[in-house]
Amino acid sequence: MEKKTVFSGIQASGSLHLGNYLGAIRNWAAMQYDYNNYFCVVDLHTITVLQDPATLRAKIREVAGLLFAAGIEAENSVVFIQSDVKAHSELAWLLNCITPMGWLHRMTQFKEKSEKQKEEVSVGLFDYPVLQAADILLYDTHMVPVGEDQKQHVELCRDIAQRFNYRYGGVFVLPEPHIPPVGGRVMGLANPEKKMSKSEEKEEDSIYLLDTPDQIRKKVKKATTDSLRDISFDENRPGINNLLTIYQLLTDKNRQKIEEYFSDKTYKILKEEVAEVVIESLRPLQERYHELTGEAGYLDGMLERGAEKAGARAEKKMGQVSESMGLK
Ligand code: TYM
Secondary structure, rough: OOOOOEEEEEEOOOOOOOOHHHHHHHHHHHHHHHHEEEEEHHHHHHHOOOOOOHHHHHHHHHHHHHHHHHOOOOOOEEEEEEHHHHHHHHHHHHOOOOOOOHHOOOOOHHHHOOOHHHHHHOOHHHHHHHHHHHHHHOOOEEEOOOOHHHHHHHHHHHHHHHHHHHHHHOOOOOOEEEEOOOOOOOOOOOOOOEEOOOOOOOOOHEOOOOOOOOHHHHHHHHOOOOOOOOOOOOOOOOHHHHHHHHHHHHHHOOOOHHHHHHOOOOOHHHHHHHHHHHHHHHHHHHHHHHHHHHOOOOHHHHHOOOOOOOOHHHHHHHHEEEHHOOOO
């Protein structure tokens, strides 16, 4: 039987953090053997908010390097930069012409992000989910592994695909979001009421994948907890719950065992143990990252080959889409 197709994307808007790793990248690496995979650094999405060109250029390569360092293998997965495959922008335009504005007005991420910018908000930010739909639909994607915050965007993508298929025939595969049962929403350390995010003003909220052991220890030590004593998984105690969830995800132990283990320990010890587990889990990833970015031209070569493979597949799809709409 032919393998199904997986597509997912990641922005280059800041430094990758533990939420990106546990909610997305780590799962991409784990599931890559069972699917045809496309993993994309979505630089065109990144520029929907203002970026410094030199920083962006560096971040795009950093993110791509981290994907490989996290275990995604060029033999099993196509890793590429979105702007290297022009079909993404082209299909986004075609989908723009069939997507009602009302659907985009309902997107919660747009509402949140645009609140700060008011009238200055870019058309690109409003249109962001349509470009995301283009990413997914170009590759006849069956499954989109993402964190919880992307569920609404993948559902919108399905709606757009369905509308297109209704008007122009069955051109697009309808994709399903795939969200991990645990880890789909890793919370901030300083503010565990909010998800860990790249654009967080407060640096101490996020553990970045390239943080040093000392930085990690400091951030975890300062993590917000509560005034109780017992250590248990409890959604009403977001700080402790988040630390325990991170520990669970990185040790693969079950919840009961973890609670038993910490039953006679203090918050201080919990934090020390969480920090060490994070440090040890990130160590091999960091080593691989430095190895592969240290070798001149290695990463660029892999990305070039990724763009060629993705481009060939995307061009084929574009031919089908253009024809169905009467453009060819
Ligand atoms: P981005 O770059 O914000 O995040 C990349 C992936 O990391 C997940 N994630 C989290 N998971 C758990 N806890 C968190 N705190 C956390 N923060 C982020 C995200 O859910 C995501 O899976 N719009 C997308 C990029 C994109 C895309 C696509 C994704 C563009 N085109 C097509 C899938 C398919 C985004 O901004 O992800």
